[in-house]
Amino acid sequence: MKKGKKLYEGKAKILFASAEKNLVIQHFKDDATAFNNQKKANIEGKGILNNRISEHILSSLKEVGIENHLIKRLNMREQLIDMVDIIPIEFVVRNIATGSLTKRLGIEDGTVLKKPLIEFCYKNDELGDPLVSREHIYAFEWASVLEIDLISEQCLRINDFLQGMFKGVGVKLVDFKLEFGKRKSDGKIILADEISPDTCRLWDADTDKKLDKDRFRKDLGNVINAYQEIARRLGILHEQSNNIRPIKFSKPKAVKIKKNK
Numbered sequence: 001m002k003k004g005k006k007l008y009e010g011k012a013k014i015l016f017a018s019a020e021k022n023l024v025i026q027h028f029k030d031d032a033t034a035f036n037n038q039k040k041a042n043i044e045g046k047g048i049l050n051n052r053i054s055e056h057i058l059s060s061l062k063e064v065g066i067e068n069h070l071i072k073r074l075n076m077r078e079q080l081i082d083m084v085d086i087i088p089i090e091f092v093v094r095n096i097a098t099g100s101l102t103k104r105l106g107i108e109d110g111t112v113l114k115k116p117l118i119e120f121c122y123k124n125d126e127l128g129d130p131l132v133s134r135e136h137i138y139a140f141e142w143a144s145v146l147e148i149d150l151i152s153e154q155c156l157r158i159n160d161f162l163q164g165m166f167k168g169v170g171v172k173l174v175d176f177k178l179e180f181g182k183r184k185s186d187g188k189i190i191l192a193d194e195i196s197p198d199t200c201r202l203w204d205a206d207t208d209k210k211l212d213k214d215r216f217r218k219d220l221g222n223v224i225n226a227y228q229e230i231a232r233r234l235g236i237l238h239e240q241s242n243n244i245r246p247i248k249f250s251k252p253k254a255v256k257i258k259k260n261k
């Protein structure tokens, strides 16, 4: 598909116009940032892995009836997606306390939550994506009561599905961030952005080793190997195409996951 003009450049992705009305091309960069752009690096191959991992997850979600912006993957770094107006809220779903939750409230790192916790953050880099309440969202008309109810319900369904999917391959889904938007073509609210080790915390089920962007945030090393490990366990990276020396995290789980066409 022919790429049109650049519409938007974010920290990890670029959006280009496509030949089709209301569809855009999402390009995954190798750039990684943390702490709202204060820490930056280029991690070779990250964009390729996130493109594949996000495609796998979003198409699996579509199969179980969770609508999202993915139309199809176009190539190693790009996918065709529905154009949406992003709701300026990051929806964070947590199963285990870690990261900003433990810092903010003094909860012990690794505390398993009795039920999933949904947090709302206002999407604004300059302000550091501050935590907001439903009341802030309604007061500033970032979304309506109905929309937040619908999105919260979807967040829990997505969490259920992803927890099961990752559990099957020996990974704990600790927490993750979702974005939703209004599809240009019909105004429907759908899941958008990406779901990848950039936007999730994923711990090896046996060892609690981190297999996500925290390896970059916390300078733990082996960032790309961790992303590869997730792709491999999900069945989307063949052993032979892996030219970067794998690191040993734990015994890989022998669970079969349906391969993408």
Ligand code: TMP
Pocket (backbone or CB within 6 Å): 092, 098, 099, 100, 101, 129, 175, 176, 177, 198, 199, 200, 201
């Ligand atoms: P936090 O503990 O730093 O608030 O992060 C919660 C989850 O959200 C974690 O899985 C990482 C993800 N996340 C993003 O995807 N983008 C962000 O900008 C931030 C702050 C977190």
